[in-house]
Amino acid sequence: MTDSRQDKLKIVQRDGFRCLGCGQSSFLSVHEVQYRSAGGKCQPTNQATLCTLGRYGVESCHSKAHKDPHFVLETMKKHKDRWSKKTWAWIKKRCDYLDYKKESEI
Numbered sequence: 001m002t003d004s005r006q007d008k009l010k011i012v013q014r015d016g017f018r019c020l021g022c023g024q025s026s027f028l029s030v031h032e033v034q035y036r037s038a039g040g041k042c043q044p045t046n047q048a049t050l051c052t053l054g055r056y057g058v059e060s061c062h063s064k065a066h067k068d069p070h071f072v073l074e075t076m077k078k079h080k081d082r083w084s085k086k087t088w089a090w091i092k093k094r095c096d097y098l099d100y101k102k103e104s105e106i
Helices: 005-014 061-067 069-078 085-105
Strands: 028-032 047-051
Touching: 005 028, 005 047, 028 061, 047 061, 047 069, 061 069, 069 085
Parallel strands: none
Antiparallel strands: 028 047
């Protein structure tokens, strides 16, 4: 389980002390890609460093990740080697589901 400060620091260190979405190096947080409520594990292969405070009026990457799983998917593609197969499959499935849901509403 990676809930301790030391474990979170290892995640941020792995990600180069930068937000994986925008590259910002301040106001960083460890974000779980697959939510625990959806069966995600609290482990490095399911966690990403994202900024929690956007710059110059731009929304933070952490906030974007909660609103749009496609943002997470695109971010994950840039750093594909860091994710477990289960985490990768879950986010792709979530994006496919939301795409299907959006199309069926049209």
